[in-house]
Amino acid sequence: MYKKLIFSASLLTFLVNLSISAAAPVEISLDKDVVPAVQSAADDLISALQKVFPNDSFVLANETKNPRQIEITVDGQGTPESFRVTKINGGQGLRIAGADPLGSVYGIYHLLECYGCGFYLTYDTFPVAEKGNWTIPKQILEKDFADAPLAKERYSFNWHNFLSGCSGWDLAQWKSWIDQCRKMRYNIVMVHAYGNNPMFTFEFKGMTKPVGFLASTARGRDWGTPHVNDVRRMIGGEHFTSAVFGSPPALVPPEQRIESVQKMMKQVFAHAKSQGMKIAFQIDVDTPSSNPPEMIAALPESARMKVGGNQFRPLPDTAEGKEYYTIILKRLFELYPEITSVVVCTRVAPAPGGYSVQNFPEHWKKEFETIKDRKELNNQNQLAAYFWTGKVVRVFQEIVRELDRGDS
Numbered sequence: 001m002y003k004k005l006i007f008s009a010s011l012l013t014f015l016v017n018l019s020i021s022a023a024a025p026v027e028i029s030l031d032k033d034v035v036p037a038v039q040s041a042a043d044d045l046i047s048a049l050q051k052v053f054p055n056d057s058f059v060l061a062n063e064t065k066n067p068r069q070i071e072i073t074v075d076g077q078g079t080p081e082s083f084r085v086t087k088i089n090g091g092q093g094l095r096i097a098g099a100d101p102l103g104s105v106y107g108i109y110h111l112l113e114c115y116g117c118g119f120y121l122t123y124d125t126f127p128v129a130e131k132g133n134w135t136i137p138k139q140i141l142e143k144d145f146a147d148a149p150l151a152k153e154r155y156s157f158n159w160h161n162f163l164s165g166c167s168g169w170d171l172a173q174w175k176s177w178i179d180q181c182r183k184m185r186y187n188i189v190m191v192h193a194y195g196n197n198p199m200f201t202f203e204f205k206g207m208t209k210p211v212g213f214l215a216s217t218a219r220g221r222d223w224g225t226p227h228v229n230d231v232r233r234m235i236g237g238e239h240f241t242s243a244v245f246g247s248p249p250a251l252v253p254p255e256q257r258i259e260s261v262q263k264m265m266k267q268v269f270a271h272a273k274s275q276g277m278k279i280a281f282q283i284d285v286d287t288p289s290s291n292p293p294e295m296i297a298a299l300p301e302s303a304r305m306k307v308g309g310n311q312f313r314p315l316p317d318t319a320e321g322k323e324y325y326t327i328i329l330k331r332l333f334e335l336y337p338e339i340t341s342v343v344v345c346t347r348v349a350p351a352p353g354g355y356s357v358q359n360f361p362e363h364w365k366k367e368f369e370t371i372k373d374r375k376e377l378n379n380q381n382q383l384a385a386y387f388w389t390g391k392v393v394r395v396f397q398e399i400v401r402e403l404d405r406g407d408s
Contacts (some may be wrong), residue, residue: 026134027061027069033102035388037182037276041108042072044183048112049134051126056133067092068134072108074098081187082148083107085140094136102187109183110147114139119183121156148184149167155280156181157190160197160215163225163246167215170248174268182275189272190280191265192345195289198261202331204324205298210300212289213254214261216246257328262335269338281332282343285392286313286385299324306359313388315361316395325392333405344396346389353383364391 026049030042046058066069067089078084078099081105088095096111098104109119114137116127136377139145158166158177181189193200196212203209213220217231222230228234230243244251249260272279284290288311296304298311303320304312314321333339357380368387 024066024068025057025059027059027064027066029061029064029069029071031073035276036274038074038101038104040179040275041182045070045108045112046125048115048126052115052117053132053134054129054131055058055131058134062123069093071095072104073099074104076100078103078146080152081106082146083110084088084144084146085111086144087136087140091107091136091141093193094140105182105276106185109185110145111137111140119180121184124183133397149187153188154186155188155190156184156186157192160192160194161225163215163217166191167220167225167250168245168247171193171264171267174264175271178268178272178275178277182277185275188278188280188341190282190343192282195283195284195287195291198258199265200332200335201284202328204295207292207295207298209292209295211258213257214247214250216244216250218244218246220246220250266336269336273338277338278340279345280341281336281337281339282345283328284331284345286346286389295324305361308354308356316391322395322399325395326402329396329399330403333403341394342396342400344389344393346385346392354381355388356381357384360384
């Protein structure tokens with residue numbers, strides 16, 4: 001009887017040890033100097049794997065001892081943003097190695113896609129949970145995987161105007177959009193600011209550029225925004241909890257709107273940078289709201305050009321015109337230093353009569369003669385508009401270099 005008890009106790013110890021070994025968590029290891037973008041992706045990896053393999057456990061570990069591990073590292077090998085997923089520890093673990101931090105990030109989401117996860121602008125999807133413990137995906141178990149971007153610049157572009165878009169977003173929604181873009185392998189987020197958007201203003205010759213409002217259901221001139229004194233009176237209004245719907249910075253008292261909007265956008269751009277995303281800021285250059293008439297009137301006649309009706313635009317290749325654009329770009333970079341590129345936004349005919357070669361300065365007319373027969377453009381006024389825009393782009397490039405912002 002005594003011997004039987006000893007045997008049973010030994011068997012119990014063996015089974016307990018076996019259970020502990022089987023329950024050892026899958027360890028996720030990161031480089032010591034990991035950047036926020038990789039840390040965020042690693043957190044997503046653990047969260048997603050826990051959904052796919054609920055019977056197993058996944059933890060971050062500085063020093064991995066368990067052969068069932070996923071090592072995430074930046075090794076500097078390969079082209080920018082490329083990655084490799086390889087088997088280690090005799091096929092019990094994986095290594096995700098990126099040429100740079102974004103490469104490691106993309107490797108993480110590729111691995112999750114191998115498990116059937118999906119990543120979209122507004123949500124993630126996950127497969128039906130597995131019954132067993134964590135396993136390496138079949139496609140990687142059969143052959144190590146490597147990938148690199150086909151396009152160097154991959155933009156995701158939202159649009160102000162509509163409350164169904166980013167005009168109605170709060171900070172959390174901006175961050176979510178940026179994070180989802182990162183998961184989908186975009187590396188640049190673009191933001192557009194109409195001339196009257198309070199996210200950007202500047203001073204010129206003692207004048208401050210006037211701005212409007214960030215749209216809400218109660219105020220703001222943006223298209224597609226129905227203005228009502230109480231949104232709860234509309235059909236479906238019972239879903240709203242207050243009289244006005246809009247982004248929090250749009251709901252502050254009017255005198256606080258500029259500070260409120262710019263404070264949020266600074267946080268937005270800071271988050272984008274922390275996640276390894278570049279930021280393209282698209283700015284209007286050919287509307288009255290982006291070129292306040294009183295400011296343009298302060299330029300000498302030799303530095304401005306009539307473009308139709310009573311509208312005028314700066315001549316970019318004059319000293320005074322360049323000064324005007326320098327002030328704009330300098331202020332933009334001061335306000336949002338995270339910006340990596342400026343995109344010039346223009347329209348072919350922004351005013352009655354549009355652009356006319358007759359209003360060009362004499363030295364422009366001579367240059368225009370050399371290109372006026374371009375057949376791919378519909379008419380001479382259209383070509384004149386692009387001609388002026390080209391001058392603006394050229395001076396922007398000059399100013400960016402002079403401001404030591406070569407990446408913009």
